[in-house]
Amino acid sequence: xxxxxxxxxxxxxxxxxxxxxxxxxxxxxxxTAEKNKDHxxxxxxxxxxxxxxxxxxxxLDRNGEPLVQNRQGTDIVLYYVTFPxxxxxxxxxxxxxxxxxxxxxDEWIDEVPLEFGPDGNxxxxxxxxxxxxxxxxxxxxxxxxxxxxxxxxxxxxxDYEMENYSADxxxxxxxxxxxxxxxxxxxxxxxxxxxxxxxxxxxxIMEHNTDFKGVDTVVAAYREYNNEGTLAPHILGVVGAISxxxxxxxxxxxxxxxxxxxxxxxxxxxxxxxxxxxxxxxxKFGIEAAAExxxxxxxxxxxxxxxxxxxxxxEYSVLPQxxxxxxxxxxxxxxxxxxxxxxxxxxxTMTEDVLAQGLSPAGAVVxxxxxxxxxxxxASYPDFSLNTYYDDYSKLLADAGKPLWNRTTQxxxxxxxxxxxxxxxxxxxxxxxxxxxxxxxxxxxxxxxxTFACHDQTAHGYVNVKTALEHSxxxxxxxxxxxxxxxxxxxxxxxxxxxxxxxxxxxxxAGILAGPAYRDSIGATWQQGETLLAAIxxxxxxxxxxxxxxxxxxxxNGGTRYTPYLIDRxxxxxxxxxxxxxxxxxxxxxGFALENINTVKEGMRLVxxxxxxxxxxxxLPYTVAAKTGTAEKTLLINGKYxxxxxxxxxxxGPYEDPQIAVAIVVENAGSGSSTAQVAADIYEYYFxxxxxxxxxxxxNELIG
Numbered sequence: 001x002x003x004x005x006x007x008x009x010x011x012x013x014x015x016x017x018x019x020x021x022x023x024x025x026x027x028x029x030x031x032t033a034e035k036n037k038d039h040x041x042x043x044x045x046x047x048x049x050x051x052x053x054x055x056x057x058x059x060l061d062r063n064g065e066p067l068v069q070n071r072q073g074t075d076i077v078l079y080y081v082t083f084p085x086x087x088x089x090x091x092x093x094x095x096x097x098x099x100x101x102x103x104x105x106d107e108w109i110d111e112v113p114l115e116f117g118p119d120g121n122x123x124x125x126x127x128x129x130x131x132x133x134x135x136x137x138x139x140x141x142x143x144x145x146x147x148x149x150x151x152x153x154x155x156x157x158x159d160y161e162m163e164n165y166s167a168d169x170x171x172x173x174x175x176x177x178x179x180x181x182x183x184x185x186x187x188x189x190x191x192x193x194x195x196x197x198x199x200x201x202x203x204x205i206m207e208h209n210t211d212f213k214g215v216d217t218v219v220a221a222y223r224e225y226n227n228e229g230t231l232a233p234h235i236l237g238v239v240g241a242i243s244x245x246x247x248x249x250x251x252x253x254x255x256x257x258x259x260x261x262x263x264x265x266x267x268x269x270x271x272x273x274x275x276x277x278x279x280x281x282x283x284k285f286g287i288e289a290a291a292e293x294x295x296x297x298x299x300x301x302x303x304x305x306x307x308x309x310x311x312x313x314x315e316y317s318v319l320p321q322x323x324x325x326x327x328x329x330x331x332x333x334x335x336x337x338x339x340x341x342x343x344x345x346x347x348x349t350m351t352e353d354v355l356a357q358g359l360s361p362a363g364a365v366v367x368x369x370x371x372x373x374x375x376x377x378x379a380s381y382p383d384f385s386l387n388t389y390y391d392d393y394s395k396l397l398a399d400a401g402k403p404l405w406n407r408t409t410q411x412x413x414x415x416x417x418x419x420x421x422x423x424x425x426x427x428x429x430x431x432x433x434x435x436x437x438x439x440x441x442x443x444x445x446x447x448x449x450x451t452f453a454c455h456d457q458t459a460h461g462y463v464n465v466k467t468a469l470e471h472s473x474x475x476x477x478x479x480x481x482x483x484x485x486x487x488x489x490x491x492x493x494x495x496x497x498x499x500x501x502x503x504x505x506x507x508x509x510a511g512i513l514a515g516p517a518y519r520d521s522i523g524a525t526w527q528q529g530e531t532l533l534a535a536i537x538x539x540x541x542x543x544x545x546x547x548x549x550x551x552x553x554x555x556x557n558g559g560t561r562y563t564p565y566l567i568d569r570x571x572x573x574x575x576x577x578x579x580x581x582x583x584x585x586x587x588x589x590x591g592f593a594l595e596n597i598n599t600v601k602e603g604m605r606l607v608x609x610x611x612x613x614x615x616x617x618x619x620l621p622y623t624v625a626a627k628t629g630t631a632e633k634t635l636l637i638n639g640k641y642x643x644x645x646x647x648x649x650x651x652x653g654p655y656e657d658p659q660i661a662v663a664i665v666v667e668n669a670g671s672g673s674s675t676a677q678v679a680a681d682i683y684e685y686y687f688x689x690x691x692x693x694x695x696x697x698x699x700n701e702l703i704g
Contacts, residue, residue: 048081048187048304049317051277054297055221057323059236059287061332062376062568068236068288070221073196076101076108076205080186081304082312083214087161093212094176094193095169097205101194104201108194111182112175114149122149122171140181183279192279196222229387232335234380234406235506235566237286238389242276250276273298273318287328287566290505294570294579297323322573329374329568334685338365338377341681342664346381349647349669358637359644360400363666364407365678366549367686370658372584373550373562375504377682380407409508412542413665416629417455417472418650419493419537421555421600424465426492427480428596435599438462441475450529452478469603469627470610474536481535486526489535490515495590496551496561498543503563503587511547514540537629548650548663555600556625556652556661559592601625605655613649616676620683621691624653628673644668649675653683660686 059068076097084090101108113128113135124132136143141155156174157163165173176193185191193215194201202217209215223239225231242250254275258268274296276282283289300320305313342365350361360382367377382403384396396404405411427433443459445452454460454474460467468476481489490513493499499513512518514534516526533539543551546564554561563585570580604625608617613626629648634641647669652661662682664675 046306052300054320057295071224078191112178229385237288242282294324327569335377339379370553370556373564412511414631415537416631418629466603470606486531512542552650553661556658561588612673616680622654626651
């Protein structure tokens, strides 16, 4: 029996039981809204239908290990149909809720753009222009655009009858009413006063329920992440309140779908159940955003029935459906190793001299399956915790190290000598050289009136393509570049996907492929000698680490470039149905000659076995192949220009039967070989895992 499927069935059974228990509680306590009076009903003189949000789907790793789960929390929710009409009663209830929450150190939703300054006077909050404009608009206070903060507070006091309260109480009550209007609180929409409150607040409200008319404590689902939220945060992503633009986009999609005249009443109801409200949560980036349509789920409907004596009962006409489960391509253990090793290597390379210049420790690593493009691990450093993302957001945004930036797909880098593998293959394929042709390296190369130096200004003597890759001989590749020309270099680079988006599901940058076209696009001219620099990964070349990982995998598997991916399957909440299964996508299959690509691979094997890089790989049970690269850069830091050198490594292994490819960058590392220990740690874990599987599994069984 397939180990992955067995694991998923086991996990599925467990989680389905938990989901049933959780949903049972949820169904009896949680509400949102739609009005539908029926005076002809003798049992109920009025009924109000309220939408019940679904529980978001979960995200698992390739073996069924949970990466993103749900935990139960408690929200405080107000229902318009049972909320008192008297403004005095409303104010007293809201103040009591505020005092209860604050006494238990629980945060309540306080978003009005008004605050008290150091002088004790009310003022507008900074950087809240759109919220201030909404507050003054006809939708809320009906004030002129030039109204002051005090004018706004005075209008709240007048409109909501708050004259008998202190200024602090007035501002707090104003904040609740501000949010009520902004979220359309009414028969159609409930209002969430506070989220994820403590047991003490929950117990107090339940014990004094007669004092809190229209208030209920509701079981809600909250995202819970592995490793305190630091495991693959850039890849998994977060959810947050749906924005106005996101809501409009979803409403437009719904309206377009409902134009289909062939839809049945059931299909129309299902589409509406899967739609969004202004208070919905929404995936902001990463897998949470990429799989939003699957993770979102479908809302249910709770009916409030009011009889002739004003007694209210509740019953469900439609039960909510939990969002689907996403099976990602990530391997939890391999991801942990990649993150830990990358951080250790970055910290080891950050000398006092480097830090004194203001250079930030940073880097990224990507691991892909060479047979299909599945991303097994992707780590970006510095990182952050998904658990405290919103609490830390301002601090993270201001951090000079840019921890929110995903360096695996969004950063692009000059690739240095890792580019030489593509140029070598281009020259072999075009018949400019064969595996045994040699070029003499004297340490310098004259091109018209320009003199170029070799790597480390070393004279390598006679080198062929394999030893040129081993020693990273610039002179060899300068000569190849002169004979190939920039068009051919670009042609082969494009076959590897360099300088273009890979097609992965999350946000990525295309980068730049050096050449005359790019120079023209920025109003500049392609200069004499630029082709030589482009051939060794300089000039304008700028690629993402994801692109470099795909590039290494393409070499490893013999020339097939696969589109990398992170979402393998989508399962129903109980794991019984497969809603989506990824089909391997071939992005390019140029048909390189086997002997040519093997020649390049042999040169990469020499890098991993005969150079400084070999020290990191010497204890591995299998031989691997690699190519290092370094790229100098100049940064403007605190008004000063600072020089730095990024280190790169592309590698695959085992050499004889490649399974995975790895691409690494350590910013300001000094050299590519200094990154090799990260790859070694990844290989050590991966090889040990494969040996464990080999000895514990029957022959011909699929392993996740």
